[in-house]
Amino acid sequence: MFNDDDPRLSQLLDGIVRLASGDLQSRIEVSPARDELDAIIMGTNLLAEDLQIIYEELEQRVEVRTQLLHEAHREMQKMAMQDPLTGLANRSALLAALKSSQDGDDQTQTQPVILLLDLDAFKSINDTLGHAAGDEVLITVAERIRNAVRATDVVGRLGGDEFAIVMPATSVDQAAIVAQRILAALKEPIELPDRTIRCGASIGLSIGEARRTPEDLLMEADVAMYASKAEGQNRLHVFEPGLLLVRRLRSQLLDDLRAAIKGEGLVLHYQPVVELDSGRIEGVEALVRWNHPTRGLIMPDEFIPLAEDAGLISELGLWVLTTAVGQLRTWIDAGVADSRFSVRINISATDLQSLQFIEDVRGVLKETGVRPEQVVLELTEVAIVKGNELDRYSLGGLRGLGVGIEIDDFGTGYSSISYLRRLPVDRVKVDRSLIVGLGTDPSQPPLVAAVLQLVRACGLEAVWEGVETAEQAEHLRSLGCLSAQGYFFSKPVPPENIPELLARTSA
Ligand code: C2E
Numbered sequence: 001m002f003n004d005d006d007p008r009l010s011q012l013l014d015g016i017v018r019l020a021s022g023d024l025q026s027r028i029e030v031s032p033a034r035d036e037l038d039a040i041i042m043g044t045n046l047l048a049e050d051l052q053i054i055y056e057e058l059e060q061r062v063e064v065r066t067q068l069l070h071e072a073h074r075e076m077q078k079m080a081m082q083d084p085l086t087g088l089a090n091r092s093a094l095l096a097a098l099k100s101s102q103d104g105d106d107q108t109q110t111q112p113v114i115l116l117l118d119l120d121a122f123k124s125i126n127d128t129l130g131h132a133a134g135d136e137v138l139i140t141v142a143e144r145i146r147n148a149v150r151a152t153d154v155v156g157r158l159g160g161d162e163f164a165i166v167m168p169a170t171s172v173d174q175a176a177i178v179a180q181r182i183l184a185a186l187k188e189p190i191e192l193p194d195r196t197i198r199c200g201a202s203i204g205l206s207i208g209e210a211r212r213t214p215e216d217l218l219m220e221a222d223v224a225m226y227a228s229k230a231e232g233q234n235r236l237h238v239f240e241p242g243l244l245l246v247r248r249l250r251s252q253l254l255d256d257l258r259a260a261i262k263g264e265g266l267v268l269h270y271q272p273v274v275e276l277d278s279g280r281i282e283g284v285e286a287l288v289r290w291n292h293p294t295r296g297l298i299m300p301d302e303f304i305p306l307a308e309d310a311g312l313i314s315e316l317g318l319w320v321l322t323t324a325v326g327q328l329r330t331w332i333d334a335g336v337a338d339s340r341f342s343v344r345i346n347i348s349a350t351d352l353q354s355l356q357f358i359e360d361v362r363g364v365l366k367e368t369g370v371r372p373e374q375v376v377l378e379l380t381e382v383a384i385v386k387g388n389e390l391d392r393y394s395l396g397g398l399r400g401l402g403v404g405i406e407i408d409d410f411g412t413g414y415s416s417i418s419y420l421r422r423l424p425v426d427r428v429k430v431d432r433s434l435i436v437g438l439g440t441d442p443s444q445p446p447l448v449a450a451v452l453q454l455v456r457a458c459g460l461e462a463v464w465e466g467v468e469t470a471e472q473a474e475h476l477r478s479l480g481c482l483s484a485q486g487y488f489f490s491k492p493v494p495p496e497n498i499p500e501l502l503a504r505t506s507a
């Protein structure tokens with residue numbers, strides 16, 4: 001059919017080789033003969049054309065896909081640099097921004113300033129109103145900070161309720177003005193769906209000298225923030241090297257506390273709870289003190305929060321429980337305390353949340369053989385009311401052991417009447433702030449009477465704490481209150497003083 005000598009055959013072959021090698025634009029020349037061979041050449045050219053179009057489409061598609069992939073990658077990077085809740089920069093983005101504004105130093109001759117901000121009441125908002133409300137607060141705070149700074153400032157959330165702002169090329173004075181603006185913005189109330197709250201903040205400021213690493217600067221701002229928290233709420237503190245010493249002392253104190261809990265460093269003092277009518281001491285409250293080797297006796301308000309922060313509170317709580325119930329056993333054995341005498345023990349919210357604590361109470365009762373009715377656990381109103389299911393389960397479990405349960409600091413928190421009725425508690429200990437004016441302020445007796453009535457309407461009884469004067473004691477007695485506690489009767493005393501006190505009041 002074909003003439004072997006026809007030069008178009010080798011042209012066709014060449015053309016196919018070119019196409020096969022990827023040169024999709026090459027075409028094979030058609031001869032004027034327009035014979036069968038030309039038809040094959042034309043067909044091959046058409047195929048080449050198709051192939052080229054398909055190839056180009058493919059290339060376009062790959063390009064689009066690649067672009068999408070890049071976008072997704074950028075988005076992912078952004079997500080990795082962004083706090084998902086507030087859309088602010090996260091820790092790594094913030095450190096990167098700080099680093100790059102420090103690097104700009106050489107030209108501009110000015111340094112960045114970093115502000116570290118921590119909300120003052122966030123934990124209790126989260127605990128009492130729930131996480132959804134907590135998130136709402138964080139989002140609002142993020143917005144207010146954003147609106148208080150320049151667009152070139154980088155605002156980030158470092159986690160929890162901690163925010164940071166990097167201000168490139170700023171003077172300390174300028175930064176302090178911005179910090180005050182932020183504090184003012186945060187003082188405004190925050191509207192939540194079913195209530196309005198306020199949540200101030202404490203701010204620490206550090207100056208981004210080029211020779212410091214971003215991590216160091218953040219740490220310094222953090223140290224300054226702690227200092228402003230210690231001074232009270234809604235404050236700004238500028239970092240100074242002396243603060244590092246304060247931090248070192250705190251961590252030294254923490255080491256000491258750890259050792260004290262393990263060793264012999266803690267002691268319990270006991271404060272009588274008195275029956276108002278008879279003056280009989282019906283029991284004592286165990287109050288922990290820390291006998292520090294160099295600082296002397298440290299009061300619980302100073303180290304309980306430290307223990308809570310550092311995760312030592314359970315260990316401390318177990319020591320208090322074991323020691324106080326063991327002491328009761330000793331008093332019973334010595335014939336000092338009768339079967340109506342009780343020991344009150346303060347327990348922390350953390351204890352309530354641990355199922356181990358119920359086991360610990362059970363174990364201590366079994367070991368000492370003390371009757372459970374003679375042990376009363378005091379829990380603050382806040383710890384009980386924030387109560388989730390687990391807490392209620394724990395309360396039920398403790399109640400099941402037969403120990404008494406009392407709400408401490410009653411009147412300072414949020415308990416509602418419906419709560420009081422539902423909770424497995426026996427008594428409330430009314431906070432001393434409710435009786436301070438008793439004997440001087442004429443509006444106080446009706447208030448005390450009303451609180452007493454309310455408590456009794458819930459089927460409970462009240463103990464009144466913080467009684468400092470004979471007038472207060474007499475007022476409470478005449479209003480029908482049954483028991484009280486306070487400096488008027490006795491300060492908290494070491495255990496060796498209790499037998500004498502008991503002997504004196506029963507005589
Ligand atoms: P709290 O449970 O409300 O204890 C009563 C505090 O009021 C005690 O202070 C007590 O010394 C003091 N107080 C007693 N009577 C009067 C009075 O007439 N006037 C005044 N102004 N104060 C009076 P303390 O011992 O410093 O304890 C402070 C807080 O530390 C306690 O408050 C309690 O929340 C906590 N705490 C004490 N011991 C323990 C413990 O073993 N475990 C736990 N988790 N917390 C404890």
Ligand code: CA
Binds near residue numbers: 285346378408
């Ligand atoms: Ca108490």
Ligand code: CA
Binds near residue numbers: 410
């Ligand atoms: Ca109290």
